[in-house]
Amino acid sequence: MKKMIPGLVAALVLTALPAIAQDAAATPDPAAAPAVSADVAYIFNTLLFLIGGFLVMWMAAGFAMLEAGLVRSKNVTTQLFKNISLFAIAGIMYWVIGYNLMYPSDWTVPGIIGEIFSPKGIDAVGTGVADDGYSAGSDFFFQLMFCATTASIVSGTLAERVKLWPFMIFTVILTGVIYPIEASWQWGGGFLSEMGFSDFAGSTLVHATGGFAALAGAIVLGARYGKYRPDGRLQPMPGSNLALATLGTFILWLGWFGFNGASQLAIGSVNDAADVSRIFVNTNMAASAGAIAAVITTQLLYGKIDLTMVLNGALAGLVSITAEPLTPSIFAALLIGGVGGAIAVFVVPMLDKFKIDDVVGAIPVHLVAGVWGTIIVPATNPDTSFVTQIIGVVAIGAFTFVVSLVIWLILKATMGIRVDREAEITGLDISEMGMEAYPDFVQAK
Structure with a gap:
């Protein structure tokens, strides 16, 4: 039965592709929508960016809660610190170098690298x-x-x-250089944009990019001590608080409406407002389908429902629809998100076979589901092609993975990136931070 499930999923996708391409909503006639003044459009568009921005900022809390819930209690403080520090680092680095590197007024290498040091002004x-x-x-x-x-x-x-300081140094480079460069290839008018590549809100530009950087780090860093036994068996390492992980997932789900909805980049017209609402609906449907797909898949594979897989299934559905949340019909959004949710379940044991230790399942959710969502875009958006989408994914993935791999290897060779075994067994909260998230409980050593 287990061997049949991937085939059934593939058959479902192939059968339903014609339905995906048939968008249920008619394209509105721009001439039929009354025009608004430039002042009004400016105000509403600015509000969309600001509201969308603080919803996406709230996703930082979602990631913090999700990770705090999925790591063991002896490492919770460290994860919380990493999440607030990386957000602060991103804020500064994106201002100093990232924004103008991503949206260059001049290209130092046409279509590939923009101007380097030019702090963003407002x-x-x-x-x-x-x-x-x-x-x-x-x-x-x-x-x-x-x-x-x-x-x-x-x-x-x-x-x-992972040690804290090497992680923060990598974050400086990721947010200041790696992400802005690859994102400029599409959103900054670079060579992928000129080719016709399409990634509406960042299934690959944001999520798969983070996944490729994480994959490179996981390979260089190695698995947690005791995760993979010498006899080939897997040692379960359950998270400390599934209530926090569930809360984090709901926060991320909420924030995604800003992530995808505000990526319309305009709400100063009747048509734009209708499109933003359409994006909200498709985003929600994909998340719902991802969660239900994970419920069904884990029940069939393991005989019981796995809550952590269901949480990641919902997130994988969200990641999958992010590349094109506007053009699909509701049924298409359900299918795209559902496949993403199934992917999140199937890829986890595949990573374990290669002894790639992904503590929270970010690689299946963000990398693999992000690639799926990007490649399937032409099924609902006729303005791009499967070949172009694949080229874009390969270009972004190769650049991000190779550069990240080199940086992790340099950090490993120069300052080390991994805590010693004793510190790992004791917990990073004590060894790296000197404080515990749950001091009233005795930590298992």
Whole structure:
């Protein structure tokens, strides 16, 4: 039965592809929508960026709670610290170098690398220009949140054995250089944009990028002590608090409406407002389908429902729809998210076979489901092609993985990236932070 499940999933996708391509909603006639003034459009577009931005910022709390719940209690404080520190690092690095590297006014290497050091400026006090469409500050704020999200993905994978300072140094490079460069290839008008590659809100540009960086780190770092036994058996290492993990998932689900919805980049017209609402619906449907797919898949595979897999199934559904949340019909969104949820379940044991230790399941959720969501875009969006999508995924993945791998290897050779065995057994909260998240409980040594 277990061997039949992947085939059944593939058959479902192939059977339903024609239905995906048939969008149920008619495209509205732009001429039928009354125009609004430039001032009104500016105000509403700016509000969309700001509201979307603080919803995505709230996802940082979701990642923190999810990771705090999925690591063992002796490592919770460290995970919480990593999440707040990476968010602060991203905020500074994206201002110093990242934003203008991602949206260059000049290209040092045409279509590939933009101008390097040019701190982002915002509108002076009282100088908004309606013809710009939205305020410079709102755009910077919104785009910064995506940068921080990329770094959050790496944090969970490398939990429970990575040193803090090497992790923070890597975060500086990821948020200041790696993410802005690859994102510029699409959102900054680079060569992928010119090719016709499409990634609406970042299934690959944000999520798979974080996943590739995490994969490189996990390979160099190695698995947690005792995770893979010499006899080939897997040692379960359950998380400390599934209530926190569930709360984190709901926070991420909520934040995703800002992530995808505000990526419409405009709500100053009737048509844009309708599209944003359509994106909200598809985003929610994909998450729902991902969760239910994980419920069914874990029941069939293991005979019992696995809550952690269901949480990741919902997140995988969200990641999958992020590449194109606008054009699919509701049924298509359900199918795309459902496949993503199944992917999250199937990839976990595959990683274990290669002894790649991903503590929170970020690689299946963000990397693999992100790739799936990006490649399936042409099934609902006729303005791109499968070949172009694959080229984009390969280019971004190769760049991110190779550069990340080199950086992790340099950090390992120069300062070391892993705590010693005694510190890992005792817990990073004591060895790295000197404080515990649950001091009233005796930690198992």
